[in-house]
Amino acid sequence: MLDYTDRHFRFLIRLMSRHTRLYTEMLTTGALLHGDPRRHLEFDLTEHPLALQVGGSEPGELARCAQLAADFNYDEINLNVGCPSKRVQSGRFGACLMTEPRLVAECVATMVSAAAVPVTVKTRIGVDRHDSYEQLAMFVRTVANAGCGVFIIHARKAWLQGLSPRQNREVPPLRYDIAARLKDDFPDLIIIVNGGIQTLAAMHSHLLTFDGVMIGREACSNPYLFAAVDLKVFGTRGTVPTREQLLDAYIPYVENQLQKGVPLQRMTRHLLGLFQGCPGARQWRRYLSEQAPRTGAGVEVLKGATQLIRAAA
Ligand SMILES: Cc1cc2nc3c(=O)[nH]c(=O)nc-3n(C[C@H](O)[C@H](O)[C@H](O)COP(=O)(O)O)c2cc1C
Structure with a gap:
């Protein structure tokens, strides 16, 4: 999460949970390839398992980012197909890529063949009028066939015009049922649900349907939630740190x-x-x-x- 999940935040959460998978802030291909990769990518070894999230839509550039992710020993590289901000749209990446499944598939295929690091995709359930279940399923099928086995589904659509990124996290209704339908239709894919999950009880309930849950804002406003996750969600032994x-x-x-x-x-x-x-x-x-x-x-x-x-x- 931009401005939040920097290495200091991740170190803190890792003190609470050994097993939660952590994600970097979204880094654009431009920042990674033309900036100082070491500054962006270095992390503490305790942060594993750690995923690098990237924003971009140019297959060759994304492939070089996948190589960087492998060189820096990330456990996953995740492509952002969910961010609706104007800046991201003008760069032709983020949520607007939902309307271009073939391009996303090409990006994924190029990343998969460039480096030995799992490639995953985080997406919405639709954008603008491009929001039927059939379109979503076609997107997932096309991208999965290119080598992506894990989808993180932010279970609401995004309006690319007219709503701010913040409103796009609040106004479109959460449709867990649509994410669940994906899991039904693509049982071999790992489907992680995201959006509005704030408690251990909600995590448990979603884990009856999904392979995983991703927590966004609650991790920032109430990080102590993670202190009980290893015991209560991953089922490890021990005590919850104070x-x-x-x-x-x-x-x-x-x-x-x-x-x-x-x-x-x-x-x-x-x-x-x-x-x-x-x-x-x-x-x-x-x-x-x-x-x-x-x-x-x-x-x-x-x-x-x-x-x-x-x-x-
Ligand atoms: C300040 C902020 C920054 C975010 N940055 C990112 C980001 O870099 N990449 C991403 O995939 N989602 C980002 N998100 C969206 C969250 O990951 C998540 O999908 C969304 O907030 C819904 O989940 P939640 O209800 O658990 O927060 C951001 C959200 C917020 C509030």
């Missing part, structure tokens, strides 16, 4: 990043929702938001914020 234990584990990472020159706020912004629903959550958020951006701010800010939480408990 929020304070997670902080204790995150602080050495923060110290290390500070030494490399990363500003504190880049890491603390991912902690704003950690105490969501707990006494003192508002003070925690306010303290971090005010103190972390100050010049020279260090881990003492986290310690100060923790004192506030303890006092409120």
